[in-house]
């Protein structure tokens with residue numbers, strides 16, 4: 001099937017995992033799709049098929065939701081003591097670390113990202129989510145509330161799990177996105193039906209086996225791979241799902257909201273972005289150049305928070321743009337499993353076509369590519385790191401999310417102008433500021449309509465830092481304490497003394 005992939009796999013357990021079609025996890029059992037159908041999972045470095053995976057659709061979602069409901073109503077998960085539950089969630093993190101090499105290989109093969117990046121970023125960040133929220137399980141508190149009305153009352157709040165959660169995740173950080181969603185939901189005592197992206201289901205399915213080993217009871221987490229239009233849509237619309245948590249395109253985010261109206265389920269959304277990255281003349285220019293490069297080229301630009309609009313103060317525009325282009329040209333493209341690779345392929349043929357068509361639109365509208373601008377090679381889904389100059393605010397490449405290694409650069413001259421330019425987008429996920437003037441950095445951070453502002457850094461993540469979008473970049477915040485709100489309901493209890 002895929003000679004190259006299997007040859008480069010080091011771990012015997014990964015070879016075994018790829019050697020037969022993978023099933024879905026429902027109610028503690030690994031089962032085929034009710035339809036018997038499978039999805040081919042591709043290696044984006046070669047375009048060859050890695051393995052087949054059960055293709056869930058509405059019937060499988062139905063079975064999975066029923067299992068999650070049963071587990072929630074009768075099962076042990078939210079009745080377990082918070083300490084026991086926390087220990088199991090923590091244990092999931094430990095198991096991920098013990099299998100970090102297997103996860104890294106699977107992630108690299110499936111998504112295309114360099115093995116070493118998966119090993120130092122995706123996998124440890126994912127395991128850390130489980131440790132962080134393992135700790136939260138014992139710290140989800142209500143309040144006692146002083147009462148001012150007539151009479152004597154004792155009033156307090158409880159925070160209880162929302163119930164059955166549908167989680168729909170994308171392909172850019174397959175395991176990490178599963179961790180962002182599962183860890184807090186489990187800590188809060190919820191039961192879950194998780195639908196991985198059709199392009200990248202492998203690490204989620206591998207995780208499913210570890211969840212069982214860690215002691216997560218049957219039915220508490222069900223994992224149903226499938227396409228968005230079938231399995232995803234069925235989950236979003238299901239009348240017995242209490243909440244849906246989604247990460248993906250803004251376009252599908254809208255469909256999720258519509259699908260949720262039937263039973264008015266709760267919805268949280270983490271959507272697209274077109275994040276500004278702003279370099280002032282008083283910045284440490286070398287670190288700004290490297291930071292601006294990393295902001296767009298990390299994960300091949302397939303980051304919702306990618307610093308895709310680079311604004312540079314006029315006096316240092318040429319220097320910074322040339323520096324970023326130089327970095328771009330030095331990036332070694334290749335298969336993720338190859339040790340010398342610094343940037344892998346885009347995730348799919350579809351994404352290659354999408355990114356290519358944006359680059360063509362940029363050129364057609366008069367932007368100039370000082371490096372890159374086209375597909376790299378003729379095998380796999382590689383795209384050259386690209387820097388556009390001579391951009392105008394109304395160009396497609398300046399307004400729409402490209403989700404590839406393509407940055408647009410524009411000069412600016414003063415602070416008031418830059419805040420308005422940066423905010424001139426329907427998105428509001430993240431922003432970057434590079435300056436040695438701390439007051440200026442903080443002042444601008446307050447003016448930017450974005451869920452995260454990085455100053456003199458970019459792409460810095462920690463389980464403790466809330467992440468999410470203003471405007472059309474989403475609803476709600478994941479991570480930190482804030483995500484606990486998304487997975488709990490507040491109950492007010494009022495007793496007459």
Ligand code: NAI
Pocket residue numbers: 168169170171172195196197198226227228229231232233234236247248249250252253255256270271272273303304354401402403
């Ligand atoms: P997508 O939004 O279609 O896919 C994300 C997830 O949603 C997948 O699991 C998919 O199966 C599911 N999905 C798709 N249609 C659905 C529906 N009707 N109902 C329920 N679930 C559905 O994103 P896609 O097509 O993979 O990528 C297109 C663009 O979306 C990218 O170029 C990028 O701009 C953006 N995107 C943003 C991400 C982010 O992290 N915010 C992640 C992935 C894509």
Ligand code: MG
Pocket residue numbers: 228249252
């Ligand atoms: Mg789509």
